[in-house]
Amino acid sequence: MSQLSDFQIHINGQQTFFVNEEILSTYSGRLKKIIKQERRRNQIKNSGIEIDDFPGGPDGFELISRFCYNNGRITTTVSNVSLLHCCAVYLGMTEKLSTCNLLQQTQVFLDGLFEWSWKDILVCLKSCGSFCNYADSSGLLDKLICALLAKIAQNSDISSFIAASSSTSSSPETASGFRPSSSYKNTPESIKPSSSSRAWWFDDVAILPPKIIEKLFQSLGAYGADNNSLILTRFLLHYLKVSAQRKANYNHTSSAAVNSKCEFGGLADTAVHGIIFVGRKTFSCRALFWVLRIVSGFGLSKEYRLGLERLIGGMLDEATLDDLLVSGHDRGVYDVNLVIRLIRVFVKSEGVSVQKLKIAGRLIDKYLGEISPDQNLKISKFLGVAESLPDSARDCFDGAYRAIDIYLESHPSLSFEERSRLCRCLNYEKLSLGACKELAKNPKIPPRVAMQALMSQQSKITPPTPRPKQQCVNYEMIVYKGDADDEESLAEEGKMEETLNLQRMQWRVVELEKLCRQMKGQMSRMVKHNHVLATPTHARPLPRLC
Structure with a gap:
């Protein structure tokens, strides 16, 4: 047995094989040369070598060992012919060493490649994943990709496959199926185009590794900035979606996540x-948000991310609340920075009408109400969303106030300055009377803010002041006389009265706040006093407060 295993070969630092030098040297020119050099260097009978870049690792070398022994x-099968072929090329297993050389055997097997079935081509391509280079x-x-494309072209309309489609479908999931060619009658049932909205080959090709898909697009001249085909774009979206689902089923380390971003x-x-390239005519706003969610997890470059955001931002008035609720990548629940960028793009877009601005304004107010309970949402981010829209985008600021109220309720530890700062995004003149009254009664709103809101609502909250009877008579007499100067003086008096009434109301609010604080202090002292002095036998009930 020792004669058959007189040499050690360490493969890719993963496994060590004990082999016979003479047997392997008979079929491999490269191994024969490496072993001879090692013998001369060490001059030791029992020595070994290390190979760090062997195709397929230990699995590939095991196949080679079986062939030699x-x-x-x-x-040879469709599942191992690729690995055997690459190993034969790597080790120089040509006809110069033996008539039964491995390279010739694999080449003969691959000569019938274009006669293989669709499934066999996919299996062979998938097996190349670990030694794609x-x-x-x-x-x-x-050769394998060429055979794959030939099968697709044989059972599809090749013009719709390579050229950009004129489809105007708005869903990211839809793609026109290929029109069968004249040879479709001889196509196996497993690869006939289905009635599905996706092309028949989408699911099958989606099992291939990303490097092979990349090579496929390069072969078609549709990689990177050269991609002008809608059908290929739809396939890539489907492929990335399937890959994302596949990733979610496994626990990935941080290094694996980085590698995944590099690959995809x-x-x-x-x-x-x-x-x-196809623009908004083909993809709806919701479809574009779906695309953004998919590609964000695959290392999308900054240039293309900004391009996609510009496309989405120009259609923000067509978005829904669910579209905007994109998961955050930092500590926040939602990606608020994304929404801020989209709003800025929308506001700066050409041809944005006031009507579209108002639609976006109502949407953003709903979004603010949805993100307000997030404990990690900073005031600066809240204001960044609220203040990104111009004042003309809102006819009413009640929605913004509701969002502020939710935020204050969810963040009770805010200081007086922070609460005042939060309210700066409100236009008090555009608050409804009911919202303004609610704001004034809200204990979480700073009194100064409540005062400003009440002052801005002067015309809404000031009741008409009844005039004395004599004054009314005099006014009628003045009107009868038609004196213009007296009319102006009466109007000025009316304005003064309204101002005085507003000031009285403001002072009344301040006095009520002081009285409320005093009553709370008295009650707390009375409760403490009764707990200390009262006894079970002489307990007296607290006075009832009206």
Whole structure:
């Protein structure tokens, strides 16, 4: 047994194989050269070598060992032919060393590639995932992708596959199925176009690794900024959606998440470029928010993210509250910074009418009410959303006040200055009378803010002052005489009376606040006094307060 295993080979730092030097050197020119160099360097009979970049790792070397120990024979299948081929190229297993060389056997097997079934091509392509670079450098990946595209073209309208579609569907999930060609009658049932809204090949191709999908788009000349095809864009969105669901089913470490972003980043950019190319005529506002949620987890570049946000921001008046509730990436529950950026884009967009601004204003007030309970929402972020819209976007500020009230209720530890600062986004003149009264009674609102709100509501809250009977008579006489100067003086007197009434009401509010504080202090002292002095036998009830 020692004669058969006289040499050690460490593969990719993962596993050590004890092999016979002569047997492996018979079929591999590279191994023969490496082993000979190692013998000369160490001059030790029992030595070993390390190979750190072997295709497929230990699995690939195990297949090679079986081939060598089996006198140059191994069962070749669609699932292992790619790995065997790459290993044969890597180790130089050519006909120069043996007539039963592995490279020739795999090439013969691959010659029938275009006669394979659709399923066999997918299985072979998927097996290249762990050694994609070797498959690409050897030219094998190009052959497999070419066979894949040939199958799609054979059972589809190739013009709709490569060229940009003229479809105007607004859903990100929809995509026109391919029109069968004349050879469709001979197509197996498993690959016939279905009645689904997606193209028939979407789900099948979605099982391939991201590097192979990237190579597929490069082969079509539709990668990155070259993607002008709607059908390919829809496939990428479907692929990223499936990949996101697949990621959610596994627990990923931070390093795995970084690697995932690196692998999918180029595909995410390609998808977004295709969306920007077709514009808002093809994708609705809701569909664009769906796209944003999908691609955000795949390392989308800053350039394409800004382009997608500009597209969404220009359609903000078509959004719903659910669209805006995008999960936050920091400590916050929602991505408030995103909404602030979208509002700014919308306000700066050309041709935004006042009507659209008001629609957006009502939407943003609902959004403020939804995010207000978030304990990690800072006042600056709240104000950033509320103040991003111009004053003309709101006919009424009742919605903004409701959101402030919810925020104050959810953040009871705010200081007096912070509560005053929070209320600066309100236009008191655009508050309804009912909201203004509620604000004035709200104990969480600073008194100065309540005073300003009441003053701004002067014409709404000041009741008409009845005039004395004699004054009314005199007024009628003056009108009868038609004296213009007297009429002006009476109008001035009316304004003065209204001002005096408003001042009396303001002072009354202040006096009531003082009285309320005094009553609370008296009650607390009485309760403490009774707890200390009262006994069970001489207990006296507290006086009833009216």
